[in-house]
Amino acid sequence: MTRDAGPGAGGIDPQRLWLASTQPRRGRRPAHSREAITAAAVALADAEGLEAVTMRGVASQVGVSVMSLYSYAPDKGTLLELMVDHVSGELLTGAERPSSSAPLTVPAPTGDWRADLKAIGHLQRALMLRHPWLPAALSTRRTPGPHTLAFLEHALAVLRPTGLDGAAKLEIFAQLTSFVAAHVGHELAQAAAARSPDRLAAEARYLAAVAADGHHPELAEALAAPGRSLTPEATFTRFLNRLTDGLDTHFADRL
Template structure:
């Protein structure tokens, strides 16, 4: 594999990565003891367990029992490995579920699928927005999403934009959820934070905040919050 010419960024030409024959299938000689699939699976397991920063070529080589230099014929750098990892886990997304024909309902269902998927693989929320290469599994889910949006009447380009907007929203929301979970406040600290905001709202200098805090309470569970935000996004889309 070679770096994409003129890209100015690490990685290989996506045509070479996704459209060339399986690199695990040598023209002659013995089949190697490991494969690109095994390397990808090992990298995903590391990322799921320890976060994306734990994924190094040396760590992955140790997991599959290979010399680190031998990995470079399968993934010449971490950027390419990340492309492989994202496409591998995106194979978990259902790309053939029946569609209802109600594009808003179907798009909301897709948003929930994406959130559940990113929560299973928390590193995805920060990795996906930086990627540009779409592998075959990712393209299968994209095709499903574009089909879900067809009844909206939007042209193809607008449907691509809507799906990109949805994916960016879900990734941002999940990244926030994960960060909040990691920095969870103790009960005492949470109480102190609530009392602080109450005091600020009562000082007369923050009327908008006071009104917001005095409004009717809403469920604040992660699922309920995500659903409210998602509904506002999708219901507010202009299909004109």
């Protein structure tokens, strides 16, 4: 297996990754920091997609040799761990980007866990849309770094009023994150499809033909129903509300 193998390559030791020094220990003083290397990898992924993030590609972006890069991140799996935690920090610092209309900022818990959980979902969606590679990167198990842990701490504090045990609260946060990642992945795919009007028109004709064939009455009724707002934000909000309301119902006897 090469060093550019997928996530998990090399058997990542989270304690060594997150608690050890972030600078190479041997040789002369490094010209770059691990933070700078990670930021370069994030910028590359933002611009060209996750597949562009190779050790060689990042080394070229930074202007160092591949061998030098290995002293900061021994493989691509480790680099992805660093990237995920790096962008998670944007939720804590309110970092802005030129393309963003507003910074992402985690508000303090209000005591209304339903509203606060929805706010977390919207923040996660905004972060994933800002970094379209993030849903795919999250599909493989990640070890939480300091920024990710800080955001998790916030989510657990939001859920404290539920009175649920720690395991249940962790499961709710994992469920929410998985939902947002899957939804954003679909949202990005839909946005890409929308850039091809011919494809959308062909799909509409196909569904109209299926609805009219008499074999799919439930689908025909659904397609004939009054439309709802189909803006990405409105659609996400409806789905998120259903998820949160479902949790409220599920845990009603324990809240």
